[in-house]
Amino acid sequence: MEAQMRIILFLMVIISSATEEVKNLTSTEGGSITLPDPVKEKGYLSFKRTTIAAVNKGEVEIEVDIYINRLHWDKNTGLFTITGLQRSDSGIYIVDSKKGRIFTKSYKLTVYESVSTPAVKRLSVSAESCILLCSVEKAEETTLLWYKDEEILNQSSSALSLLLTVHKQDFSSSYRCVAANPAEKKTLPVNITTSCNEQNDTDNSDDTNTRYYFVTGIIISIVFAVFVVLIAIIAKKKCLNKTKTTIRQTQDLVNTDTDVYYTVCKYLVTDAFRTSEPHKKMILRSQR
Template sequence: MRCYWKSLLFLLTGVSFMKIPTAAEEIVILSGVVGRNLTLPDPVRNSGFFKHGDSIVGRVYPGLFNFMDKNYKNKIHWNSSNGRFTLIDLQHNDSGSYTIDPKNEGTLKTYNVTVYDPALTPVIQRLNGSSSSCLLSCSVDSETNLQIIKDDQTVNETRSKSLPFYVQETDFNSTYQCVASNPAENRTENINVTVWCRKDTSDTTDNLKISILVGLVLLLFGVGVGIGVYCCKRHKRLNHAQEPPTAAQSSNGENHQEELELEPLRQPPTADQNLNHCEAH
């Protein structure tokens, strides 16, 4: 009899310390982005609790959601149509565990949420190049996961601010992409290697065209200036030739004419004059 009571006491004590689970618990990892919303996939339609960490945010019953912690009023939204909870305007301090306890409607779910900054948009730069290859770089402002994808295959990846990569001439017609990503999202930048790697050739051609154009303009300008100078000088000469003589020029001309008229004509000496001249000597 004494043994029977001891056994019964042991069973009752053991039952009192046992935790009888009411529902299976499932843990789900989710990622969010700063400034955006995140909807938890499992619904609570009629009855259940919503928790953040150890805080009970609110309760659904019967088919209505009532906040038990008013601090979450602008952070949590419950959709009565589908029974899903949405975290509004995520910030870094919203990271943590969120638990949905649907009571008799389904499985207890805990969501471990991590909030990340938005993925950065990659910037493409040309570092070096020749006729047979070129060195490009994919970069962002802060350290993140970077990938270079060629024809849908990853050819290079790292976690850094910059990822340089070579492109050979035989790959100038291939499709290249740079992807910057974090666990929440990614940003992809398409790379037109034909444009980036043949930049020197196009620049040289453009510079040559510009040089030729500038030379032609200067040549035409010089020819125009020369023609203008010639025309001005010719015009001046014509105007000078057509101008009437001044009074002083006319007076000098008349005096010169009078001198010519007054000067006697010199006649050659006669034979007698020559004879007399000889006798005198």
């Protein structure tokens, strides 16, 4: 009889474990998650059937290296927190408390890509309506929604953009574009009166013209500056060439004058020697 009771109890534990509810948790890349059930005295935290942390006598030991700086245990609350989440952190986590409040809890964590902030621009406007476009840079697992007050007017899953037509009689209502996934959402309120004001076309045109003239002025200034620099370089080069030519001519002239001076001096010296007294005596002596 006792053996039968043990078998029945064992089967009940197995059935209880098999039917245990798994809590779903969500977060985004780079974010954090705190598992809601505490281990205060003794217990374990495991991920995909691998123990990653153990608590014993008020101390925690991280057993997997990649969690050393990312897994934190609060001694006061007994809660585990994982920071710096990546997509690879998605999976089943089990908190197993062995002392005090004894329990085993399972959590399915899904880490999503962070939601992009939506942007809204006007495509067209007429006397009766205005067409707006809400868009995001990336749309993986992201849903775009247009709200009018608290009513969803339009939505699309995993799309980069979503159109909305606002009729003139609804301009006074409140509108917003929302980008969301199961982990987070980002909202952009839209002022219809401002966004759908036809005057903005003129303003935009003026802004475009102003930017055009500004850019054109800069380009002309740059071209003019380059032109002036080129002229200065050419003028300097010509001046240097002219200076070199003048120096060369001067040197040639100096060399010519030196040769002439040397020839004249030689002639004068020779002539003076011939007319000197010693020279005459040498001539007379030779004649005898």
